[in-house]
Amino acid sequence: MHFIKRVNDVVSAVGDLFFPPVCISCGTHLFKNEIEICQMCIRRLPRTHFEKRPHDNQISIMMWGRCRINQAYALFFYKKGERVQRLLHEVKYRGNIKLGEELGRQLAKTIVRNGDNSYDEIIPIPLHPKKKIKRGFNQAEVIANGMAEIMKVPVNVSDVVRNTYTSSQTRKGRFERWQNVESIFRVKSPENLAGKHILLIDDVVTTGSTLEACVNQLSTIDNVKVSVATIACAVL
Numbered sequence: 001m002h003f004i005k006r007v008n009d010v011v012s013a014v015g016d017l018f019f020p021p022v023c024i025s026c027g028t029h030l031f032k033n034e035i036e037i038c039q040m041c042i043r044r045l046p047r048t049h050f051e052k053r054p055h056d057n058q059i060s061i062m063m064w065g066r067c068r069i070n071q072a073y074a075l076f077f078y079k080k081g082e083r084v085q086r087l088l089h090e091v092k093y094r095g096n097i098k099l100g101e102e103l104g105r106q107l108a109k110t111i112v113r114n115g116d117n118s119y120d121e122i123i124p125i126p127l128h129p130k131k132k133i134k135r136g137f138n139q140a141e142v143i144a145n146g147m148a149e150i151m152k153v154p155v156n157v158s159d160v161v162r163n164t165y166t167s168s169q170t171r172k173g174r175f176e177r178w179q180n181v182e183s184i185f186r187v188k189s190p191e192n193l194a195g196k197h198i199l200l201i202d203d204v205v206t207t208g209s210t211l212e213a214c215v216n217q218l219s220t221i222d223n224v225k226v227s228v229a230t231i232a233c234a235v236l
């Protein structure tokens, strides 16, 4: 288990004994049904409402001509330095697993409320194993676990793997970067996924290149349908 996560878990367990848990965003005491963030703060975050037009929204449009996706969802809009970025940062770099799962549950609720729950499997965008060891967890997997609780759909973390360890893409040219992303993912056992509707999960979508690479790999499987869902979508 990752050291920071472990420290976090111990601190929160001890803390709960003496102080009732508070919202990480505004510091007010949480009600029993609230986890890590209060309803008030959740309501104040900038919703995308993509679930109301899952075939025709910023992500679907961004992906046109790049890869084939069915539905596309994102819970919030994301801007540098704003609250949504801080929440995702809390999950990814400070190991707040409970928050990641809760954001996953919130995302799943908006999808289910929209009447769509025709997915066979939830697949989190995989991290390279080295990176997963370094971080201690895969944030997309944490989100997927929260979603699975609400959607009652299994999470599959074994059939898609990440090949290459891309430490930094910033110094590479556009073509090189594209090549790099294109060869990142591999489907290990396509027969397990044939004919299924997959919901692919990531924490945030910015340029869409990671999702594109993964969707294109998944699309090589017979009769597969792929939809995507993220916690946040960068404002263009």
Ligand SMILES: [Zn+2]
Residues within 6 Å of the ligand: 023, 024, 025, 026, 027, 028, 037, 038, 039, 040, 041, 042
């Ligand atoms: Zn709050």
